[in-house]
Amino acid sequence: MDKKELRKRMKCLRDSISAQKRSDLSKKIADRIFNDCQYAESQNILIYVSIGSEAETYPIIEDAMKRCKRVAVPRIDITGSGNKLMNFYEIKCLEDLEPGFYGIPEPKKKYTIPFEPDKAIVIMPGLVFDKNLNRIGYGGGYYDRYLAGDIGKNYMRFGIAFDFQITEERIDTDRYDVTLHKIFTENEIYG
Secondary structure (H helix, E strand, O other): OOHHHHHHHHHHHHHOOOHHHHHHHHHHHHHHHHOOHHHHHOOEEEEOOOOOOOOOOHHHHHHHHHOOOEEEEEEEEEOOOOOEEEEEEEEOOHHHEEEOHHHOEEEOOOOOOOOOOOOEEEEEOOOEEEOOOOEEOOOOOHHHHHHHOHHHOOEEEEEEOOHHHEEOOOOOOOOOOOOOOEEEOOOOEEO
16 A cells, blocks of 8 residues: 555544544553653653644643753744745743644744754654554655754654554655654554
8 A cells, every 4th residue: 555545544544533532542642651761861852733633742742841841843934945844943831832834733933943952852743653663644754854964863753653553564665764763652662
């Protein structure tokens, strides 16, 4: 099955779970992350803001802030030539977010300097994952481009997903696809 078909199938499956079940499973995923020693030791967390049927990231964002970690979330910036680039901007509270690209909550425009720490954990979204720590995102390649350069070499890459998003088949990857270091589900940690 090609990536486009896998994305479509997994999004339909993920959309079919109830909001309550999604919340319950997301709490279990978050608890696994909270107990991870790398998460506990990291002072910098770069994390997406969940929307729709994605595993919820708000509990992780709030926990990181309570632990006095620096938290940054992505914003899509449009360059002078019209290219769309993803940068991370530090936020201090959830009120620092506003609807942005595709309606996804992003840091307000007042944040003008991207946050690029030397070391960080990046918690990445995805639709399909395999046990070899590969992922299929939404097709824009934003995370792959962001992490491909020097900035990403010292970042731990975590994926979060529901168990059913893990495929037994190996995902075909391209040379520019970035692999993860760990994947957290409600019942397993891969990596």
